[in-house]
Amino acid sequence: SQQGEEDPQALSIQEGENATMNCSYKTSINNLQWYRQNSGRGLVHLILIRSNEREKHSGRLRVTLDTSKKSSSLLITASRAADTASYFCATDASGNQFYFGTGTSLTVIP
Amino acid sequence: DAGVIQSPRHEVTEMGQEVTLRCKPISGHDYLFWYRQTMMRGLELLIYFNNNVPIDDSGMPEDRFSAKMPNASFSTLKIQPSEPRDSAVYFCASSLALVGVEQYFGPGTRLTVT
Numbered sequence: 623s624q625q626g627e628e629d630p631q632a633l634s635i636q637e638g639e640n641a642t643m644n645c646s647y648k649t650s651i652n653n654l655q656w657y658r659q660n661s662g663r664g665l666v667h668l669i670l671i672r673s674n675e676r677e678k679h680s681g682r683l684r685v686t687l688d689t690s691k692k693s694s695s696l697l698i699t700a701s702r703a704a705d706t707a708s709y710f711c712a713t714d715a716s717g718n719q720f721y722f723g724t725g726t727s728l729t730v731i732p
Numbered sequence: 733d734a735g736v737i738q739s740p741r742h743e744v745t746e747m748g749q750e751v752t753l754r755c756k757p758i759s760g761h762d763y764l765f766w767y768r769q770t771m772m773r774g775l776e777l778l779i780y781f782n783n784n785v786p787i788d789d790s791g792m793p794e795d796r797f798s799a800k801m802p803n804a805s806f807s808t809l810k811i812q813p814s815e816p817r818d819s820a821v822y823f824c825a826s827s828l829a830l831v832g833v834e835q836y837f838g839p840g841t842r843l844t845v846t
Contacts, residue, residue, distance in 0.1 A: 662809050664823055664837030665775075672832075676760070710775065714831035722775040 624721030626654075626711040634729040641698040643726040646691075646710030652715055654687055656696050659708045659725070668696075668709075721726045735837035738824050744844045751813040753841045756805055756822030763830055766799055766809050767823040769840075775823075781807065782830070814845045 629644045645654070653672050657665040671678045671687045671694065678685045684697040698705055708727045714720030736821070737756040745751055757764045763782045766778040779789040793801070801807040805841040811818055821842050 656836045657832065662738050662840075666837070667834035670832075670834065719832070720831055722779070725815075731807075 624654075626721060627715050628711060628723045628726040630707065630726060631724070632727045632729075634731065635701055636729055637701060639701055639722070639732050641728055641730070643696050643703050643709055643728070645694045645713075646709075646725055647694075647713045648692065650689070650715055651713040653713070653720070654685075654694050655693075655712045655720070656683075656685060656721055657710045657712060657722075657724070659710065661707070665710065682729075698728075701728075701730045705731050706730045736824055736826055736836050738822075738838035738841050741839060742789055742843060742844075744846065745768055745814055748813045749845075751814045751818075751843060751845075753822050753843070754768065754799065754826075755796070755807045755809070755838060757824070757826030758836055760825035761828055761836070763808040763827045764801060764807050765825040765827075765835060766807070768820045769823060769824065770820045778795045778809070778829075811843075814843075815844045819843055819845050 626645045626647045635641050654669045656668040658668055659665045669680050669685050671685050682699045687694045706729050708725045710725045711723045712720045734779045739754045762783050765780040767775050768778055769775045778791045779799045780787055781801045797811055803843050821841045823838045823839045827833050827835045
């Protein structure tokens with residue numbers, strides 16, 4: 623079964639606005655990753671955050687991890703039309719393979 | 733490296749036919765994963781290999797599905813006989829380790845079984 627569940631399922635914003643999507647999971651994890659999937663393409667890794675980290679940045683991306691709440695958030699600042707895609711979180715725990723969530727579909731309107 | 737390569741990109745077949753999907757992982761990656769993606773079930777892990785050896789095939793839906801990795805640079809996923817409910821996008825991914833590192837995905841094979 624999948625560990626992560628993204629929220630919201632779909633998000634539509636205007637170009638230039640910030641987009642925030644959340645991921646909740648059920649059991650303790652070692653690492654959490656975020657991936658992007660453009661329509662008709664494979665998933666592309668965005669960022670990895672370890673369980674002992676609370677926040678990580680990469681360009682316009684900011685990821686937070688709250689292990690006490692078993693949740694993570696992905697913030698995309700100053701969104702662009704090219705950010706339109708589905709975003710997935712993936713979690714792994716203690717040597718097991720990781721599981722992908724159900725994804726958030728982001729639409730950025732030019 | 734060209735990344736993970738999958739073929740064919742699209743496959744349309746009739747129910748009952750055999751389907752073979754192919755994958756070439758990134759050179760040097762010890763792990764290879766096969767996923768299936770549908771609207772209803774999302775992204776499901778079917779099977780993964782470590783150093784060409786199948787480690788966990790618990791995600792393979794039925795005996796109609798089989799996967800092989802005869803060498804470090806090639807893997808196949810076979811469905812025989814195919815059914816309409818097998819219609820999905822099948823992804824292959826590879827990585828340096830099982831967890832804690834990113835997986836590199838291929839472009840996927842869109843399978844339609846009529």
